[in-house]
Amino acid sequence: MDLDLSLAAPDLTAQLVDAESVSGGEKPLADAIEAALRPLPHLTVHRDQNAIIARTSLGRDQRVVLAGHIDTVPVADNLPSRLERGVLYGCGSCDMKSGVAVQLRLAAQLPGTNRDVTYVFYDCEEVEAERNGLLRVSRNSPELLAGDLAVLMEPTDGLVEGGCQGTLRAEVVATGKRAHSARSWMGVNAIHEAGRILDVLRAYEPAEPEVDGLTYHEGLNAVFIGGGVAGNVIPDECVVTVNFRFAPDRSPEQAADHVREVFAGFEVRVTDAAGGARPGLGEPAAASFVDAIGGTPRAKLGWTDVARFSSLGIAAVNYGPGDPLLAHRADEYVDVVAITDCEARLLAWLTA
Amino acid sequence: MDLDLSLAAPDLTAQLVDAESVSGGEKPLADAIEAALRPLPHLTVHRDQNAIIARTSLGRDQRVVLAGHIDTVPVADNLPSRLERGVLYGCGSCDMKSGVAVQLRLAAQLPGTNRDVTYVFYDCEEVEAERNGLLRVSRNSPELLAGDLAVLMEPTDGLVEGGCQGTLRAEVVATGKRAHSARSWMGVNAIHEAGRILDVLRAYEPAEPEVDGLTYHEGLNAVFIGGGVAGNVIPDECVVTVNFRFAPDRSPEQAADHVREVFAGFEVRVTDAAGGARPGLGEPAAASFVDAIGGTPRAKLGWTDVARFSSLGIAAVNYGPGDPLLAHRADEYVDVVAITDCEARLLAWLTA
Numbered sequence: 001m002d003l004d005l006s007l008a009a010p011d012l013t014a015q016l017v018d019a020e021s022v023s024g025g026e027k028p029l030a031d032a033i034e035a036a037l038r039p040l041p042h043l044t045v046h047r048d049q050n051a052i053i054a055r056t057s058l059g060r061d062q063r064v065v066l067a068g069h070i071d072t073v074p075v076a077d078n079l080p081s082r083l084e085r086g087v088l089y090g091c092g093s094c095d096m097k098s099g100v101a102v103q104l105r106l107a108a109q110l111p112g113t114n115r116d117v118t119y120v121f122y123d124c125e126e127v128e129a130e131r132n133g134l135l136r137v138s139r140n141s142p143e144l145l146a147g148d149l150a151v152l153m154e155p156t157d158g159l160v161e162g163g164c165q166g167t168l169r170a171e172v173v174a175t176g177k178r179a180h181s182a183r184s185w186m187g188v189n190a191i192h193e194a195g196r197i198l199d200v201l202r203a204y205e206p207a208e209p210e211v212d213g214l215t216y217h218e219g220l221n222a223v224f225i226g227g228g229v230a231g232n233v234i235p236d237e238c239v240v241t242v243n244f245r246f247a248p249d250r251s252p253e254q255a256a257d258h259v260r261e262v263f264a265g266f267e268v269r270v271t272d273a274a275g276g277a278r279p280g281l282g283e284p285a286a287a288s289f290v291d292a293i294g295g296t297p298r299a300k301l302g303w304t305d306v307a308r309f310s311s312l313g314i315a316a317v318n319y320g321p322g323d324p325l326l327a328h329r330a331d332e333y334v335d336v337v338a339i340t341d342c343e344a345r346l347l348a349w350l351t352a
Numbered sequence: 353m354d355l356d357l358s359l360a361a362p363d364l365t366a367q368l369v370d371a372e373s374v375s376g377g378e379k380p381l382a383d384a385i386e387a388a389l390r391p392l393p394h395l396t397v398h399r400d401q402n403a404i405i406a407r408t409s410l411g412r413d414q415r416v417v418l419a420g421h422i423d424t425v426p427v428a429d430n431l432p433s434r435l436e437r438g439v440l441y442g443c444g445s446c447d448m449k450s451g452v453a454v455q456l457r458l459a460a461q462l463p464g465t466n467r468d469v470t471y472v473f474y475d476c477e478e479v480e481a482e483r484n485g486l487l488r489v490s491r492n493s494p495e496l497l498a499g500d501l502a503v504l505m506e507p508t509d510g511l512v513e514g515g516c517q518g519t520l521r522a523e524v525v526a527t528g529k530r531a532h533s534a535r536s537w538m539g540v541n542a543i544h545e546a547g548r549i550l551d552v553l554r555a556y557e558p559a560e561p562e563v564d565g566l567t568y569h570e571g572l573n574a575v576f577i578g579g580g581v582a583g584n585v586i587p588d589e590c591v592v593t594v595n596f597r598f599a600p601d602r603s604p605e606q607a608a609d610h611v612r613e614v615f616a617g618f619e620v621r622v623t624d625a626a627g628g629a630r631p632g633l634g635e636p637a638a639a640s641f642v643d644a645i646g647g648t649p650r651a652k653l654g655w656t657d658v659a660r661f662s663s664l665g666i667a668a669v670n671y672g673p674g675d676p677l678l679a680h681r682a683d684e685y686v687d688v689v690a691i692t693d694c695e696a697r698l699l700a701w702l703t704a
Contacts, residue, residue, distance in 0.1 A: 243533045
């Protein structure tokens with residue numbers, strides 16, 4: 001597969017979409033990206049498995065990181081791509097090969113930028129966190145990700161979305177005492193006890209804190225419930241799995257403390273947690289970016305890989321073409337004009 | 353295997369316990385029972401797979417049915433039997449080979465009873481209802497089960513337990529609308545909605561009706577709960593499986609109507625129901641039995657096979673040696689004196 005970086009960004013997007021790259025199968029596309037970038041004299045190219053990192057070394061005061069994942073969710077009978085009345089359909093068109101096309105176009109077109117730029121193309125974003133290519137690079141070669149600002153080019157509908165919320169899951173356990181259901185009063189029904197956990201959830205008022213000028217919106221929800229032993233037994237345990245989405249003014253530890261406090265009196269087992277990222281829009285690098293892109297920045301509510309940059313001490317924002325609500329859908333698409341608009345704004349910012 | 357019906361009932365119980373007969377593996381024991389009863393000239397012996405029915409034909413005004421199952425729950429390292437200080441230990445000692453031993457002893461000893469007697473020995477009581485031997489005989493040859501009173505010789509601690517409660521299971525469904533858990537307010541959480549089902553269960557006041565002079569005690573309980581799609585999804589369905597144990601003054605249809613009324617506003621799917629049995633202790637055959645056995649009869653709260661006799665229009669009671677709370681336990685046992693006491697009382701009733 002040969003990528004033609006001289007194509008217009010929408011055409012390059014179509015070429016990328018047609019290069020199937022479901023998580024775990026990114027090698028041919030990673031090879032093609034590496035082969036397309038290696039000849040460019042203004043870039044130093046590094047490879048870590050199927051992640052490609054290409055950096056300028058112009059000696060500028062600031063360095064910005066433009067990052068995107070090259071994998072997609074499984075194909076859903078939506079390849080090859082199809083262009084129809086200014087809309088490009090196909091697996092990954094929105095999430096996020098249009099963003100990757102913009103990265104590649106900028107890398108090819110701009111030997112001399114006003115800031116040093118690190119282009120990061122990584123694998124396995126759509127699968128479990130342990131396989132995530134950005135996490136792997138951040139462990140193997142954190143110096144390659146260094147910068148004053150990172151822009152994660154996931155679809156944001158062309159708006160700047162600052163930071164991201166954290167996510168924590170915990171099992172909240174109601175206990176009881178087994179008995180035969182014909183003599184239920186001899187036992188204590190753990191499922192009925194779990195009603196008190198659901199009472200707490202139903203009454204919970206999520207915070208909507210302002211962090212660095214953006215308004216977040218937390219949420220505490222049951223995502224699983226399970227209990228029961230047999231059809232004639234009063235059960236002695238019922239487990240409610242809750243998911244707490246928390247604003248980036250709480251650390252994962254503070255989020256866990258909050259959940260334990262909310263469910264005081266019940267056993268609470270935190271099973272996994274990932275911290276959010278502050279938007280950091282007050283930082284000079286981020287402020288100039290927001291000015292260049294325009295629009296009113298908003299808070300990112302879902303967890304994204306910006307949190308990995310945040311954990312490296314790098315302010316990070318989400319910005320890219322495409323409607324995030326179309327991601328992972330079989331009828332996924334991106335407006336061609338959104339791709340060219342994104343490219344133009346970033347080009348202006350990097351050359352002003 | 354040869355059964356020696358001249359043994360005293362406790363010794364015969366030990367012989368029966370040592371004849372392992374886990375549900376589905378009753379054939380050797382059924383063969384032995386048939387072989388032991390066939391030679392007795394006062395009995396006509398019928399066989400239906402591993403169920404044996406032996407009947408006197410003395411032309412008496414009344415006929416009573418003495419019924420017991422010959423299968424046990426799986427052996428739990430509790431065979432062979434062991435006699436220690438007047439207590440017989442072993443799988444099935446309590447539930448219910450001691451009752452079966454009493455049946456066999458009466459059958460062997462009493463060529464001339466004051467009532468005609470039908471002795472029923474059946475298979476597969478300890479497994480799913482569709483395999484139940486008494487159900488099979490009631491379908492194949494209901495005339496073999498005819499009588500004025502049936503005594504199910506399950507362990508009752510030597511007390512007469514009248515009738516039994518019915519049991520019904522239903523799925524009560526809470527629905528919602530899926531959404532990403534980072535924007536939970538875009539959806540409706542079905543698990544939280546299920547809190548309203550648990551509210552109903554927690555507030556439910558079970559009836560304790562008197563039926564034919566005995567006080568029953570109903571119960572409505574969750575026995576299973578399940579819901580959840582993924583760790584980051586607001587779920588759109590949560591199912592609470594409830595078990596309603598109802599007194600024999602309600603039919604299964606009335607019980608289902610009651611459950612639907614209690615959970616008005618929710619989808620209710622009745623998955624299975626088995627009617628109870630009225631104690632019928634006012635009937636002449638039952639009254640003379642209660643007089644002969646003594647003690648104060650009490651209501652049977654668990655569902656038992658007396659309901660099968662009830663559905664054939666035959667009044668039925670539970671009466672047998674052994675503590676019902678010991679059934680299915682690895683340390684199951686029966687007091688030897690309970691066996692001989694049960695035998696003596698039934699012998700007196702059938703010869704008075």
